Amino acid sequence: MSAQTRQNPQQPDSPRARQRLLAELRQQGIVNERVLEALDAVHRHHFMDSGLAHCAYRNQAFPIGHGQTISQPAIVARITQVLLLEQPMRKVLEIGTGSGWQAAILDWLGLEVFTIERIAPLYQEVRQRLSRLGYHRTRTRLGDGYQGWPGQAPFDGILLSAAPEEVPHTLFAQLRDGGVLIAPVGPEGRQRLKRYRRQGMQIKVDDLGAVAFVPMLPDVQA
Numbered sequence: 001m002s003a004q005t006r007q008n009p010q011q012p013d014s015p016r017a018r019q020r021l022l023a024e025l026r027q028q029g030i031v032n033e034r035v036l037e038a039l040d041a042v043h044r045h046h047f048m049d050s051g052l053a054h055c056a057y058r059n060q061a062f063p064i065g066h067g068q069t070i071s072q073p074a075i076v077a078r079i080t081q082v083l084l085l086e087q088p089m090r091k092v093l094e095i096g097t098g099s100g101w102q103a104a105i106l107d108w109l110g111l112e113v114f115t116i117e118r119i120a121p122l123y124q125e126v127r128q129r130l131s132r133l134g135y136h137r138t139r140t141r142l143g144d145g146y147q148g149w150p151g152q153a154p155f156d157g158i159l160l161s162a163a164p165e166e167v168p169h170t171l172f173a174q175l176r177d178g179g180v181l182i183a184p185v186g187p188e189g190r191q192r193l194k195r196y197r198r199q200g201m202q203i204k205v206d207d208l209g210a211v212a213f214v215p216m217l218p219d220v221q222a
């Protein structure tokens with residue numbers, strides 16, 4: 001044990017804090033063991049500023065700069081669990097890479113991940129981070145998620161990590177028949193998490209409850 005470890009029990013990599021968080025997630029209904037394993041394996045402190053890293057295993061969203069946040073563990077776990085209920089689930093598109101934590105979790109679970117970020121400096125940072133941490137398979141792009149990633153469609157799953165007022169139709173068009181899109185939808189303070197399933201030309205929707213995400217904004221920001 002290093003001197004630093006002894007002096008600072010709130011070190012970033014705190015296995016005990018992580019176990020507490022996993023226990024809390026189980027209590028909140030996360031039953032998929034693969035999802036829990038992924039949250040245990042993909043260390044959230046690697047995706048946060050070093051100044052906040054000691055808080056990484058709290059069940060809260062935290063700032064990552066540029067007015068954005070790393071999502072709350074409970075919500076990442078829940079969305080991942082809902083996504084994995086659908087089979088086959090191999091190729092997924094995420095809108096709103098942010099810190100890259102959600103993308104890394106999906107990558108760890110063996111999915112082929114395509115993820116889009118609209119804020120250029122966040123995109124540069126997350127690209128380097130994912131590569132440094134060894135998530136080489138995940139493909140990142142600087143772009144406007146409202147356009148999706150047409151060259152890679154269709155996707156088995158699409159997940160929005162930022163909330164639009166309405167899901168753009170472009171994204172439904174990039175979902176395979178039988179695929180699911182999970183998104184927080186609505187204005188700040190009144191967002192609902194929704195699951196949309198494409199069945200032929202029809203879209204079936206389920207409401208999964210109230211959530212709080214940053215808004216999904218148009219265009220790329222330099």
Ligand code: SAH
Binds near residue numbers: 101162218
């Ligand atoms: N899952 C991420 C969430 C980051 S917050 C994490 O845990 O870190 C949501 C991100 O969505 C922000 O970085 C924001 O810039 C991005 N975003 C918002 N609107 C977008 C759009 N139209 N296209 C791509 N990214 C968008």
